[in-house]
Structures are given as C-alpha cells and as structure tokens.
Amino acid sequence: MRKNNCELIRRELDELMLDETYSSSAVEHLRECADCRDFHDRQTKLRQIVGSLGTVAAPADFDFRLRARLANEASAASQFHYWPVARRALAVAALLIVFATGAVLVKNVVNRPSGSGEVARKEEPKVEQPDKPVETIRPIVQENRDKNLIAVNPEKRPQIKNDRSTSMSSLNRRQMVSVDRSGLGAEVIRQSDLLSASPAFPIDVSDQAFKVSLDDGRGNAKTISVPPISFGSQKIVQSANQLAPKRAW
Amino acid sequence: MNTLTTIDELGFAPALQQDVLEDTTSDHALLEATRSGDQDAFAELVSRYRNQITSYIYRMTNDYDGAVDLAQETFVRVYRAADRYQRSYAFSTYIYRIATNLAISELRKRKRRKLVSLTGFFQPGDGGEAQELNPPDARPLQDLELVDTERRNAVQRAIGTLPEKYRAPLILRDVDGRSYDEIARILETSEGTVKSRISRARGFLREKMRAYL
Numbered sequence: 001m002r003k004n005n006c007e008l009i010r011r012e013l014d015e016l017m018l019d020e021t022y023s024s025s026a027v028e029h030l031r032e033c034a035d036c037r038d039f040h041d042r043q044t045k046l047r048q049i050v051g052s053l054g055t056v057a058a059p060a061d062f063d064f065r066l067r068a069r070l071a072n073e074a075s076a077a078s079q080f081h082y083w084p085v086a087r088r089a090l091a092v093a094a095l096l097i098v099f100a101t102g103a104v105l106v107k108n109v110v111n112r113p114s115g116s117g118e119v120a121r122k123e124e125p126k127v128e129q130p131d132k133p134v135e136t137i138r139p140i141v142q143e144n145r146d147k148n149l150i151a152v153n154p155e156k157r158p159q160i161k162n163d164r165s166t167s168m169s170s171l172n173r174r175q176m177v178s179v180d181r182s183g184l185g186a187e188v189i190r191q192s193d194l195l196s197a198s199p200a201f202p203i204d205v206s207d208q209a210f211k212v213s214l215d216d217g218r219g220n221a222k223t224i225s226v227p228p229i230s231f232g233s234q235k236i237v238q239s240a241n242q243l244a245p246k247r248a249w
Numbered sequence: 250m251n252t253l254t255t256i257d258e259l260g261f262a263p264a265l266q267q268d269v270l271e272d273t274t275s276d277h278a279l280l281e282a283t284r285s286g287d288q289d290a291f292a293e294l295v296s297r298y299r300n301q302i303t304s305y306i307y308r309m310t311n312d313y314d315g316a317v318d319l320a321q322e323t324f325v326r327v328y329r330a331a332d333r334y335q336r337s338y339a340f341s342t343y344i345y346r347i348a349t350n351l352a353i354s355e356l357r358k359r360k361r362r363k364l365v366s367l368t369g370f371f372q373p374g375d376g377g378e379a380q381e382l383n384p385p386d387a388r389p390l391q392d393l394e395l396v397d398t399e400r401r402n403a404v405q406r407a408i409g410t411l412p413e414k415y416r417a418p419l420i421l422r423d424v425d426g427r428s429y430d431e432i433a434r435i436l437e438t439s440e441g442t443v444k445s446r447i448s449r450a451r452g453f454l455r456e457k458m459r460a461y462l
Binding site: 014015042045046047049050051052053054055056057059062063065066069070073 | 401
C-alpha cells in the first residue's frame with residue numbers, strides 16, 4: 001500500500017512543473033517518506049539543470065540569410081514557371097510514344113505468319129491438290145522434254161510434301177519456276193544404250209538457241225533464250241529438238 | 250525558461266538581444282498577411298520564433314550550424330505552405346511540428362551515415378541507447394561558473410544520447426516549458442504517451458547525471 005502510494009506521489013510530482021504547488025497529500029507524504037523526498041530532491045535538481053540550458057539565440061544574420069534563401073527559391077521558381085505544364089506534356093508525350101510502340105509491336109506480331117503449313121494454305125488457296133503429287137511430275141517433264149517448248153503450268157505444278165510447301169510458296173510469290181526432281185526416278189542407262197548411243201555428246205553444228213517458254217498461269221508468257229555455249233569450236237548445248245531424241249543427258 | 254543563453258562557449262558570435270516586439274498581432278493574423286504577400290508580417294513571425302526554433306533544434310541535434318540551417322528550412326517551409334495553413338492549431342504548434350520533423354529527420358540521416366559526434370558521444374549501430382565516451386570529471390572545481398558550465402555541457406551531452414522519441418518531449422517540457430497538451434499536439438501523440446516518455450527520459454538522464462546530482 002505504501003509502495004503504491006509512493007509511486008502515485010512520485011508520478012504526481014513528476015508531472016507538475018517546478019513552480020507549481022503540490023497537493024497537500026503530496027506534501028504530507030514527502031514529509032514522512034525519506035525515499036520519496038530524496039527522489040524528489042534529485043529529480044528537482046535534474047530538472048533545474050536541464051531548464052538552465054535556456055534558449056540559444058539565432059545568429060545575427062539569420063534574417064538576412066533567410067531572405068536571401070527565399071529570394072533564391074523565388075528566382076528558381078520563376079525560371080521553372082512553366083515546369084509543371086512542361087512536365088505534364090512530357091508525360092503525355094512519353095505515354096504516346098509507349099502506346100505507338102506497343103501498337104506497332106502488336107501489329108507486327110499479328111501479321112507475322114504463325115506456321116509454315118498455314119502459310120502454304122493461305123498462299124495457294126486455289127491450287128488443286130493432286131492425288132499423287134510426286135508422280136505427276138514425270139508426265140509433265142517427259143511430255144515437255146519432247147517438245148521444243150517447256151511450259152510450266154502453275155495449276156499443274158507438282159505439289160511437294162507439306163514440309164516443303166513453305167519454300168514452294170515463297171518461290172511462287174517470286175514468280176519463279178522450278179522443277180523438283182527429287183521425286184523422279186533415276187534413268188537407267190544400259191550397256192546397250194551406251195553402245196548404241198554416241199560415245200559422247202552429240203556434236204551438232206546447229207546454231208539454234210535453247211529456248212524456254214515460261215507461263216505463270218495468268219497468261220503471261222516469258223521466253224528465255226539460251227545461246228549455244230561453245231568450247232573452242234564444239235557446241236555442247238544442243239538445240240532442244242536434237243537433244244531429246246538422242247538422250248544425251 | 251526563456252532566458253537567452255550566450256554561446257560564447259561554443260565559439261560563435263555573441264547572441265543578439267531579442268527584439269522587444271509588440272505582441273498586438275496574433276500569429277494567425279501575421280500568417281494571413283504573409284499569405285497575401287506582406288513580407289513585413291513574415292519578418293515579424295520570424296523574429297518571434299527564430300530563437301526558439303533555433304534553440305530547440307540545437308538541443309535536439311547538438312549542432313549549432315546545422316540547427317541554424319534547419320531553423321531556416323523551417324521558416325522556408327512555413328512561407329511556402331502559408332496558403333495551406335489551417336487555423337485549427339496554434340501557430341507555435343504548427344512551426345514546432347515542422348522543426349521536430351526536420352530535427353528527427355536529421356538525426357536519422359546521421360544515424361544512417363554513422364557519424365561520430367565530436368562532443369564525445371557515439372551512437373551504437375543497433376539504434377539503442379548511446380554510450381558516453383567522456384565520463385564526468387569527479388574532481389571538485391573551484392570556480393562556480395565553471396561548475397555550471399561543465400554541468401550544462403554534461404546535461405547537453407546526456408540529452409544528445411537519448412533516443413529521439415524521448416529527447417523531443419523532454420526538451421519541449423523541461424527546456425521550453427510547454428504543456429503536455431501542446432507537446433502531444435506537436436508530436437502527434439497522446440498526452441499519456443508524452444508523460445510516459447518524459448518520465449522515462451528523466452530516468453535515463455538521472456542515471457547519466459548521477460555525478461552531478
């Protein structure tokens with residue numbers, strides 16, 4: 001009970017200002033309790049020492065420096081008077097750039113071909129799919145081999161397997177004609193053929209050029225004329241009408 | 250409490266006598282006039298509070314030059330925020346709150362930089378209680394003036410070792426003589442918390458100042 005009372009009295013004394021008057025109960029307690037009296041004396045002395053620190057004065061040029069500082073800030077603020085507007089404009093411009101870049105990227109991603117098979121289907125929607133695409137090349141080539149004119153009809157163009165459709169479609173885009181001979185069987189040259197045939201290239205003195213006519217399927221025909229190539233006085237590229245029957249290749 | 254202390258001992262210029270001002274105009278009215286562009290009104294506010302604020306920050310930071318800079322920063326902020334000032338608080342509470350925030354911010358910056366105080370104290374890395382490097386001289390001094398000076402320096406150093414949450418209320422109460430209610434409003438905490446912190450701060454000081462009591 002006494003200890004509890006001491007705590008209450010000490011708290012009361014601690015909360016009061018030094019020049020405030022204490023309650024009668026506190027004064028009575030201090031008169032009776034030596035511990036609290038000692039605590040109160042030391043506490044009062046401490047507070048007097050702390051209070052004696054007093055106020056430290058500001059330097060003499062405090063006002064002058066403050067005015068200079070405010071003037072500097074005002075001039076700096078006037079220099080950047082339009083800075084808030086400029087900052088917003090910059091932010092809007094940055095946003096526009098970001099959106100434009102994003103739109104271009106998205107457009108590129110959307111337009112990019114997703115797969116080779118899909119592209120092939122898109123590029124050649126009207127091409128008839130032959131039942132046996134590899135075998136169809138032989139009649140065309142052999143048929144044209146007998147003629148002086150080699151015409152490549154896109155509608156009858158040999159269809160290659162799916163894994164090559166991309167390269168074929170890209171070739172079609174460039175309007176190029178090519179013949180895939182990978183599906184053709186190698187021609188068998190027998191001994192009798194060798195004996196009956198000429199021992200080497202049949203040398204012909206024909207001056208006719210080797211002509212190839214190309215049709216892109218839209219009615220546009222192109223004729224390529226290859227002049228005879230000669231090594232010395234011998235011509236090794238024969239005219240087409242002489243090349244086929246002699247089976248020199 | 251408002252005695253003007255010379256700072257010759259710190260090596261600075263002698264203190265100016267505080268101008269005797271006619272306190273006919275309230276702080277609120279002066280700030281209103283400042284808001285409308287009256288520079289003289291702001292100068293009057295500065296002259297009223299420059300010593301108090303400088304002294305308070307100096308007691309908090311134990312660095313006079315830094316305290317002057319922070320006091321100026323306090324007035325700059327008051328000037329800048331004059332348009333946003335609300336009259337719900339007393340102006341003294343408002344300006345002391347700004348000064349307290351600046352001082353605490355400075356103390357935290359120092360703690361981060363782990364600066365060692367040139368007055369002979371250092372703060373440990375755990376942010377806890379600081380330790381004294383310069384123990385008090387127990388020999389008796391002949392000159393009473395020297396005794397007082399030594400005691401003031403010791404208590405200033407001891408206050409500097411207090412954690413910031415105890416330091417501010419102790420200075421506001423025992424040095425500036427402000428009421429618990431005003432301290433609670435400045436520190437934005439409850440009155441009970443303020444009383445508790447002041448009591449604990451005195452307990453810390455009592456231990457550190459045992460040789461002088």
